[in-house]
Amino acid sequence: MTVETTTPTNFIKSIIEEDLRSGKHKTVITRFPPEPNGYLHIGHAKAICINFGLAKEFGGRCNMRFDDTNPAKEETEFVNSIQNDIRWLGFEWGEHLYFCSDYFERFYEMAEHLIKTGKAYVEDLTAEEIREHRGTLTEPGKNSPHRDRGVEENLDLFRRMRAGEFPDGARVLRAKIDMASPNMNMRDPTLYRIRRAHHHRTGDDWCIYPMYDYSHPINDALEGVTHSLCSLEFENHRPLYDWVLDNVPVPCHPQQIEFARLNLTYTVMSKRKLLELVTTKTVRGWDDPRMPTLAGFRRKGYTPESIRDFIETVGVGKADAWIDPSILEDALRNDLNPKAPRMMAVMRPLKLVITNWPEDQVEEVEVPCFPDDALELRTERGLGAPEPASRKVPFGREIYIEQDDFMLDPPKKFFRLKPGGEVRLRRAYIVKCESVVQDDEGRVVEVHCTYDPETRGGNTPDGRKVQGTLHWASARHGVQAEIRLYEPLFSVERPDAEKRDYRELINPDSLTVLQGVVEPGLGQAKVGERFQFERQGYFMVDSDSSTAGKQVFNRIAPLRSGWAKQAGK
RNA sequence: UGACGCGUGGCCAAGCGGUAAGGCAGCGGACUUUGGAUCCGCCAUCCUAGGUUCGAAUCCUAGCGCGUCAGCCA
Numbered sequence: 001m002t003v004e005t006t007t008p009t010n011f012i013k014s015i016i017e018e019d020l021r022s023g024k025h026k027t028v029i030t031r032f033p034p035e036p037n038g039y040l041h042i043g044h045a046k047a048i049c050i051n052f053g054l055a056k057e058f059g060g061r062c063n064m065r066f067d068d069t070n071p072a073k074e075e076t077e078f079v080n081s082i083q084n085d086i087r088w089l090g091f092e093w094g095e096h097l098y099f100c101s102d103y104f105e106r107f108y109e110m111a112e113h114l115i116k117t118g119k120a121y122v123e124d125l126t127a128e129e130i131r132e133h134r135g136t137l138t139e140p141g142k143n144s145p146h147r148d149r150g151v152e153e154n155l156d157l158f159r160r161m162r163a164g165e166f167p168d169g170a171r172v173l174r175a176k177i178d179m180a181s182p183n184m185n186m187r188d189p190t191l192y193r194i195r196r197a198h199h200h201r202t203g204d205d206w207c208i209y210p211m212y213d214y215s216h217p218i219n220d221a222l223e224g225v226t227h228s229l230c231s232l233e234f235e236n237h238r239p240l241y242d243w244v245l246d247n248v249p250v251p252c253h254p255q256q257i258e259f260a261r262l263n264l265t266y267t268v269m270s271k272r273k274l275l276e277l278v279t280t281k282t283v284r285g286w287d288d289p290r291m292p293t294l295a296g297f298r299r300k301g302y303t304p305e306s307i308r309d310f311i312e313t314v315g316v317g318k319a320d321a322w323i324d325p326s327i328l329e330d331a332l333r334n335d336l337n338p339k340a341p342r343m344m345a346v347m348r349p350l351k352l353v354i355t356n357w358p359e360d361q362v363e364e365v366e367v368p369c370f371p372d373d374a375l376e377l378r379t380e381r382g383l384g385a386p387e388p389a390s391r392k393v394p395f396g397r398e399i400y401i402e403q404d405d406f407m408l409d410p411p412k413k414f415f416r417l418k419p420g421g422e423v424r425l426r427r428a429y430i431v432k433c434e435s436v437v438q439d440d441e442g443r444v445v446e447v448h449c450t451y452d453p454e455t456r457g458g459n460t461p462d463g464r465k466v467q468g469t470l471h472w473a474s475a476r477h478g479v480q481a482e483i484r485l486y487e488p489l490f491s492v493e494r495p496d497a498e499k500r501d502y503r504e505l506i507n508p509d510s511l512t513v514l515q516g517v518v519e520p521g522l523g524q525a526k527v528g529e530r531f532q533f534e535r536q537g538y539f540m541v542d543s544d545s546s547t548a549g550k551q552v553f554n555r556i557a558p559l560r561s562g563w564a565k566q567a568g569k
Numbered sequence: 570u571g572a573c574g575c576g577u578g579g580c581c582a583a584g585c586g587g588u589a590a591g592g593c594a595g596c597g598g599a600c601u602u603u604g605g606a607u608c609c610g611c612c613a614u615c616c617u618a619g620g621u622u623c624g625a626a627u628c629c630u631a632g633c634g635c636g637u638c639a640g641c642c643a
Contacts, residue, residue: 008582008583008591009583010582010583033643035642035643037643067643069642069643070642070643072642073642073643123641126641127641131639134639135639136571136639137571137572137638137639138570138571139571140571141639168641169641171641172641174641181572182571182572182573183571183572183638184571184638184639185638185639187639190640190641192641193640193641194641195641209641211640211642212642212643213643216643232574232575232636232637233636233637233638233643234637234643235573235574235637235638236572236573236574236637236638237638238573239573258574260575260636265580313581313582313592313593314580314581314582314592314593315581315582315583316582317575317581318574318575319574319575319576319581319582319635319636320575320576320635320636321580321581321582322580322581323580323581324579324580324581324594326580326593326594327580327581327592327593327594330592330593330594331593333605333606337605337606342603342605344603371601371602371603371606372606373605373606373607374605374606377606413604415604424602425602426602426603427602458602459602460602467604468604469601469602469604470603471603493580532603532605533603534603534605535603535604535605536605537605559603559604559605559606560604560605560606561604561605562604562605563604564604565595565604566604
């Protein structure tokens, strides 16, 4: 039986449905064409989900294609990381892995075709001169003196360009369109430039390389792409995309459709800035959990499912979209709620001594790994019964609780521990605060309590209400662990929109490293395992655990907290 | 003030002439051995101004605002 997955509709989907219904296309073929010059970020995830997602939804396919027409900027390292990230996101392309560079010969042939049909010419002007001739947004450009060169001369010159007879930048091949076009992209755009650089795949076979506007449409057509989906900034290029396909012998004419790219608030997305964050050691690397790269989200603990769900949630439109990270966090919680076993971890330990508890007595407390509602969700989502369903946690005379869970002089509605107050230690006992030990500065360093033997398991046989339930860890059995908390990398919604330099807007509290104590079972957790630390959030074991000599946990996203909101007021 | 595109609540986003879905955020409440989850309730007349129409977010006109484009980058 197939599961009905009703994904929200959008304008691109509507176009495809219509094309299929009308018979314009029998199948849908898309492509994801990154330039291998950097790491993929969350913005790319949108393009990936749209291209691969739509193809999958309509039973078509999406080609993996590297747009490697600029040898000066591209590296093999990136073609690997990009494929890795896309697979991690959950998409595959089978045999359909292509490189734009594989078609260099075809592009060249078609360029000669353009020359022979009088649609392209070799330009001798320098880059600056070309710019001067191009005109401005409000003034038309002027024709180049070489614009009306004869076909034979153009052909000869172009062949010699390929043969390496001219130095870099000496000449270019331009399309002969319209220097007076109101669309700057149509003012005789450059098709080929001379550039002696080692290409990561073709080596030194070529010294002329095609431009994106020329190669992309042809590449799409040669791959039989039906719908060429890209972001809004290429809208102005669509007339050129169509011009190329109309003037060159290609098997089909794909339709370019543009959509708004995804922007996340409180971060930056430009490759230059991301690179700078890395090189200046502002972050630890491309996969720093604070980075908006897919590698960063993965390292932090995000699941592919949650990212796909996030992309689906924000939708596809043509209006600039600035998405709040809370939507991502919500998607993560939604995914992990039934998947992540509950555990107890104390991030900022405060010692609690149970004065009426026998010195060396230890009790094993049984704690369920999932609450009932999460168990139901597991059934709904076909996750089956958790294994194990519960675990035993050692409890003793001295334990740690969260510093935030105790207040000497609390405000109203503070349902936690306070002098003379009672609180439930999760699945253990009800304890009452009898006294505290303070240091010279008045800081509470120890809380002394008595426990009620009748409340084993946290139950209250007498029916009394105990509002607060705290998580805890046995002082003797707990495991030391490093806990890393992350906040947005920037302290303003749109760092790029600010007048100040983005580096001045970095949030000084984007990373908080804590030395906590976690329940013993967490000591065996393996890198990549995810948990919900009760009352705190979702965490994943970081790869540093294998070298740090202790467990390192990344907080993926905090739990929603009514108290945090209230306390923040 | 060139061309193209966009403008629905704090952030996204449905809607395609018949009287404003949904999500996130926020607010209030119920419940709770996670102040989690869950559940209830509240939260917009659709950039502005005209016009067409019995009826407009949807059509027309005129404005306003925002984005993109003057790489031998993609």
